[in-house]
Amino acid sequence: MKNAPCCQKGSRSKVDLEKVTEFVKIINEPNRLKILCFLREGEQCVCDIWKTLGIPQNLASHHLKVLKDFGLIDSRQNKEEGRKIIYSSNKEAIKKYAESLNNFLISNL
Amino acid sequence: MKNAPCCQKGSRSKVDLEKVTEFVKIINEPNRLKILCFLREGEQCVCDIWKTLGIPQNLASHHLKVLKDFGLIDSRQNKEEGRKIIYSSNKEAIKKYAESLNNFLISNL
DNA sequence: TCATTATATCAATCTATATTGATAGATTAG
């Protein structure tokens, strides 16, 4: 049984559309995509992230905050070097959002 | 055999990153997502699109142009009512880009 | 203690692009 189109008021699919819209907004930024990509290699401190991407430190911090607030990455303090904050990708969250987006794009095609 | 991370210079994965970045830019717009969603129902004229979405006609035309220039939708002239331009989704293109994006997001997770 | 390193935050600026308003061209109806 098909839903009403997601573009119309009161559609159940509208929930998916909003979820997808929010996610796309987060990944619509090259540096954030690069961060997600870099974190596939494993967890990384901020200093390695901004140096690797070739962007200023505060810009990296900003994008990391956006990604973390949305739940796509996690952070913890390094035990040995307490100054460093280590970021890692939240694989479950990424998988969940990626699946929603993919379903939205290819459903009914 | 793993590639270099896509965030670094000269990576083969960088091609994917650029492709993904361009695609995400296109779908990072609620009205465009709604248009893609609406076109799942079948091909539609501009007048039905802007009325259904509740946006001005010229705004719909603008977003349709963006989607068409990128290749996600096609258009043709209506045979019966020659004034109308009928838009339809390019399913192959959408599938292709959706697949690239999904691969990018979930690879190596 | 003092200097250095790592990170985060805030305010200001810059930039891309969504939106609006006006209008033109093409088609059809009367």
Next chain:
DNA sequence: CTAATCTATCAATATAGATTGATATAATGA
């Protein structure tokens, strides 16, 4: 032919958010 309809385009404005610059905090090392 004239008016109405459908679509596209252009210029102007509005706006979201990326980037930068300055600075604060905390941890470490000398």
